[in-house]
Amino acid sequence: MANVTNKYPGESRWKGWWYLLPTLLVYLLFTFLPILETIRTSFYQWDGFSQNKVWIGLSNYAELFSDPKFHNALRNNLVFVIFYSIIPILIGLFLASLLSRRPIPGFAFFRTALFLPQVISMVVVGVIWRWMFNPTFGPINSVLRLVGLKQLAISWLGDFTWALPSVGSIGTWVQYGFCMVLFLAGMQHIQDESYEAASLDGAGAFKQFIHITVPGLRAEIAVALVTTIIAALRVFDLVYTTTRGGPGESTMVTGFLIYRAAFTTNRIGYAAAIATVLTLVILIISMLIRHFQQRGNEENT
Amino acid sequence: MKFPWKNLLPRYLILTVFMLVVLIPIWGMFTSAFKTSTEVMGGPFSLPSNWSLENFEQAWQVGRFNIFFKNSVIVATAVVVSSVFLSTLSGYAFGSLPLPGKNWLYPLILIGYMVPFEAVIIPLYNLLDKFGITDTLWALILPQVGLSVSFGTMWMSSFFENTPKELTDAATIDGCSRWQTLWYILWPIAKPAVTTLVVLIFMWTWNEFLLALVLVQNETLRTLPVGLAFFQGKYTANIPLMAAGAIIVALPTILIYVLFQRFFIRGMLGGAVKG
Numbered sequence: 001m002a003n004v005t006n007k008y009p010g011e012s013r014w015k016g017w018w019y020l021l022p023t024l025l026v027y028l029l030f031t032f033l034p035i036l037e038t039i040r041t042s043f044y045q046w047d048g049f050s051q052n053k054v055w056i057g058l059s060n061y062a063e064l065f066s067d068p069k070f071h072n073a074l075r076n077n078l079v080f081v082i083f084y085s086i087i088p089i090l091i092g093l094f095l096a097s098l099l100s101r102r103p104i105p106g107f108a109f110f111r112t113a114l115f116l117p118q119v120i121s122m123v124v125v126g127v128i129w130r131w132m133f134n135p136t137f138g139p140i141n142s143v144l145r146l147v148g149l150k151q152l153a154i155s156w157l158g159d160f161t162w163a164l165p166s167v168g169s170i171g172t173w174v175q176y177g178f179c180m181v182l183f184l185a186g187m188q189h190i191q192d193e194s195y196e197a198a199s200l201d202g203a204g205a206f207k208q209f210i211h212i213t214v215p216g217l218r219a220e221i222a223v224a225l226v227t228t229i230i231a232a233l234r235v236f237d238l239v240y241t242t243t244r245g246g247p248g249e250s251t252m253v254t255g256f257l258i259y260r261a262a263f264t265t266n267r268i269g270y271a272a273a274i275a276t277v278l279t280l281v282i283l284i285i286s287m288l289i290r291h292f293q294q295r296g297n298e299e300n301t
Numbered sequence: 302m303k304f305p306w307k308n309l310l311p312r313y314l315i316l317t318v319f320m321l322v323v324l325i326p327i328w329g330m331f332t333s334a335f336k337t338s339t340e341v342m343g344g345p346f347s348l349p350s351n352w353s354l355e356n357f358e359q360a361w362q363v364g365r366f367n368i369f370f371k372n373s374v375i376v377a378t379a380v381v382v383s384s385v386f387l388s389t390l391s392g393y394a395f396g397s398l399p400l401p402g403k404n405w406l407y408p409l410i411l412i413g414y415m416v417p418f419e420a421v422i423i424p425l426y427n428l429l430d431k432f433g434i435t436d437t438l439w440a441l442i443l444p445q446v447g448l449s450v451s452f453g454t455m456w457m458s459s460f461f462e463n464t465p466k467e468l469t470d471a472a473t474i475d476g477c478s479r480w481q482t483l484w485y486i487l488w489p490i491a492k493p494a495v496t497t498l499v500v501l502i503f504m505w506t507w508n509e510f511l512l513a514l515v516l517v518q519n520e521t522l523r524t525l526p527v528g529l530a531f532f533q534g535k536y537t538a539n540i541p542l543m544a545a546g547a548i549i550v551a552l553p554t555i556l557i558y559v560l561f562q563r564f565f566i567r568g569m570l571g572g573a574v575k576g
Contacts, residue, residue: 016400030447037424
């Protein structure tokens with residue numbers, strides 16, 4: 001796209017602007033300017049409705065970085081990264097390598113089912129899993145009681161220790177099918193000869209996996225990593241519908257912290273500061289995804 | 302060729318296990334929606350004694366899901382139609398037209414595709430308040446068009462870039478204007494790309510939660526996900542009723558996914574991450 005001017009003789013060189021203008025206006029008004037406004041707001045102390053908006057410089061950020069609640073939320077986001085990203089990618093790699101390169105009859109059916117959680121509203125996912133985890137009549141505890149593990153049938157979402165991994169594992173449930181489908185698509189590009197050569201050299205299945213499959217899927221793994229990490233960092237809907245950050249602050253995440261600061265405790269400037277930090281982290285990771293995607297594309301062509 | 306059962310059977314088994322982990326919770330919720338409250342206590346995976354639609358009727362009428370459904374349909378339709386139309390124009394501008402400033406415009410628009418909604422929600426609320434349209438469906442439609450055109454523009458511009466230049470050149474020689482070339486020559490062959498864009502934007506808009514939670518307060522303007530979240534707060538223990546509500550929310554996206562699966566997966570794997 002770099003050196004092509006796309007201009008026909010006699011045509012205005014501004015032609016494209018007419019086609020871009022409506023989109024640009026809507027985008028600037030409802031997305032771009034609000035981003036800038038959030039950054040600006042982060043330098044103020046403001047309750048959201050009064051005229052009294054006080055410039056306080058970097059104070060919100062200073063407070064943020066020494067706020068144990070923010071540290072806790074960030075830590076929880078990192079735990080979510082394990083459940084949303086690391087575990088699903090490992091499961092996805094395992095399943096993909098298991099299915100390997102030969103087509104499996106009827107695979108389309110499995111793929112349809114495995115991808116399903118991706119299209120369901122996270123609020124619905126939250127409703128489903130609150131029922132699954134329900135301490136008295138939820139399926140998980142029913143099964144535990146049935147097999148005689150009554151002492152394990154705890155209140156999963158209400159337990160200070162278990163609430164976070166419980167909500168996190170919902171993320172695993174949502175993401176692993178996506179990772180698997182992504183990796184399987186990627187495996188189509190790996191040459192059969194690489195595996196045959198490795199077999200002749202006496203490399204076992206595990207060695208082939210480490211030396212051929214994983215490097216061959218580098219681009220896809222990068223995409224999966226960053227996609228799911230971003231999902232883990234901006235998790236909000238799921239926490240809202242399952243635990244609202246509780247019990248205590250045990251499942252509190254940055255997305256919910258922003259919501260609470262902005263719309264419950266009316267600390268708009270502070271909320272904007274958290275939002276700015278979160279956005280910055282996500283932008284950096286998104287840049288990485290594009291970097292890896294482009295590299296992946298170049299290799300595939 | 303002999304069917305390699307010995308080879309395939311273990312794979313089918315493992316696939317089935319992972320598939321069941323996905324399907325069992327969904328199936329359990331689905332059957333619960335047809336049960337009575339007492340039947341739900343009888344065990345999560347028992348089947349309802351009769352498949353009555355009573356819970357759906359109650360969610361629809363008493364739970365006001367009829368209103369939420371209507372709101373969701375209006376918002377999703379308006380967002381999809383306007384975003385796809387605008388993205389086609391701007392994607393055409395990037396992919397096929399002379400566009401001075403392209404090199405800085407593209408990253409500018411890209412940013413919108415990467416930011417989380419948390420980054421815009423506070424100023425959006427104030428902006429819409431200033432316009433006096435919080436508590437109208439416009440408060441949900443306009444911001445989501447603004448947020449969707451980022452991805453839409455990127456998606457469509459990569460389509461237009463990859464169409465053979467000879468096609469547009471020939472159309473121009475035949476006397477087509479740029480506008481005619483877009484709608485008569487390119488639009489018909491853009492169908493797969495447009496379909497993917499339509500189903501993705503539909504899904505994102507239908508499932509969007511944070512904006513819909515914050516930007517409208519009036520109960521009669523809630524969309525389905527927000528309606529369901531409040532419903533859950535109210536009827537925590539009434540599993541059959543909540544299950545019915547959840548199915549009303551999920552069914553449209555599931556149906557569209559099953560019907561347009563190819564387009565869906567292509568888009569999602571193409572790096573279509575909603576930021």
